[in-house]
Amino acid sequence: MLRFFSIRLATVALLTGGLFSAYVGVRDAIACPFCQAPALTLTEQICESDVVLLAEWVDATKPEADGSVKAATRFEVKAVVKGDFQPKQILQLAGYQPGDPNQLFLMTGYKAELIEWDLPLEITQAAFDYVKAAPDPDQPTAERLEYFVKYLEHADDLVATDAYGEFANAPFDDIAKVSSKLPKDKLSTWVIDPKTDAARLGLYGLLTGLAGDDEDRRVLEEFITQPSDDIRLGLNGIISGYLLLSGDEGLELLVKTKLKPEFILDESGEVKLDESGMPVPVPFSETYGAMQAVGFMWQYGGDRIAPEKLKAAMRVVLDRPDIADFAIVDLARWKDWSIQDRLFNLYGSDGFEVPGMKRAIIKYFLASTRDLPEGVSLDDAEKLPEHVTKGQKILKKLEQQDPVVVKDVRDREFVLYN
Structure with a gap:
């Protein structure tokens, strides 16, 4: 069981670019929720630099072991974006940079007593023209994305x-504002093209949901439902795009194919068997990606799917002890207190006896006791909602049943699901 949870957490980290927290989900971030964003885009790097040049490699000198010759590389300036330099000027930098004549590099640096140069970045003339014409980072994000969308x-x-x-760093609300500018005829083909960088698939699936039509919906549905026992990067964004296009019908399909079954179903709807005749389990990554998509619709989907239907879909996962703790997280954040009795009965049962699962359930009940109407405190006994009083009673029972774990959760003051 411990090995399974280690594999599960490693998978989560891979699917979310390592930005996952078990109790504060990545979907709370302001940037694209399914994108592995770079530390700095080229535009941001240029904005932060004091010197920006396009330079051509001239030659380089390798160092001698005895120190008689220092490593150096010479470049000829071809164009200046920032800095007190002129075209055709020769730059000599410390260090050996391999290259070829006519090979272009983007040179950026910071002014100090001497210029502190970043590592030269090999670049084409077309890429330099793209960077030079890019809008400044301080311009409105949606307006900036209209420039970058042409270069996806x-x-x-x-x-x-x-x-x-640039899209990965952008808030979803700003991405949605440029839906009319998206390349509608290309997005779903990028999703299913095996040559597409897997890191971009989540974004392209999401964009398909914003700009696509019924044919794109069919393409995404076929991709999502095909049997797979591999980790498919970007599946969370692809499913989210699909739900934006398909609404209630798509959610029903998602429950049937990803959230409910423990085993992969083949094209005829039968359980897929491996070479030894054993059922092939649905990969954790498939179910988790589907859950992330349901969470995306809760936060960003507007009224495309009713909140109660999203809650009902997530409650299905409570039958899956391998992943139910993630569902408990979301249901607590969504203030679904209808499962209080169910979770109390599950506590400590087969599959729900591991410490992480117990903590998730305890935190759920702590959250339920703190969901108070405005102006009401825990001291106002007569005004407390039913879910608060029930949560208090169940916590007392859990303290009697499992005092060490409950005390540990309380003492650590874990962040509640807000």
Whole structure:
């Protein structure tokens, strides 16, 4: 069981770019919820630099072991964006940078007593023109995205990666504002193209949901429901895009194919068997990706799917002890107190006896006791909602049943699901 939970957490970290917290979900971040955003885009790097040049590699000198010759590289300035330099000026930098004549590099640096240069970045003329014309980071995000949307999946991978980074760093609300500018005829084809960088699939699935039509919905549905026992990066964003297009019908399909079954179903709806005749389990990553998509619809989907239907879909996962604690997190954050009796009965039962599961349930009940109407305190006994009083009673029972774990949760003052 411990090995399974280690694998599970490693999978979560992979699917979320390592930005996962078990109790404060990645979907609370302001940036694209399914994108692995870069530390700095090229535009941000240029904005923070004092010197920005396009330079051509001239030659380089390797160092001698005895120290008689120092490593050095020479560049010829071809264009200046920032800094007191002139075209055709020769720069000599310390350190050996391999290169070829006519090879171009983006040179950035910071002014001190001497310029502190970043590592030269190999760049094409087309990529430099893209960077030079890019809007400043202080402009409204939605307006900036209208520039970068034209460069998604550009032939120059540096450009395509950077344009993706701009979207990955953008809040979803701003991404939604440029839906009319998206390349509608290309998005779903990028999702299913095996040549597409897997790190970009979540974004492209999400964009498909914003700009797609019924045919795109069919493409995403076929992709999502195909049997798979591999970790499919970006599936969370692809499913989210699908739910934006399909609404209630898509949610029903998601429950049937991802949230409810423990085993993979083949095209005929039968349980898929491996070579030894054993049922093939649904990978944790598939179920977790579907749960993230349900959570996305809760936060960003507006009225596309009713909140009660999203809660009902997440409650299905409570039958899956391998992943139910994640559902408990979301249901507590969504203030679904209808499962108080159910969780009390599950506490400590088969599959729910591991410490992490117990803590999740205890935290759920702590959260229920703190969901108070405005102006009401825990001292106002007569005004307390039913879920608060029931939560208090169940916590007392759990303290009698499992005092060590309950005390540990209280003492650590874990962040509640808010």
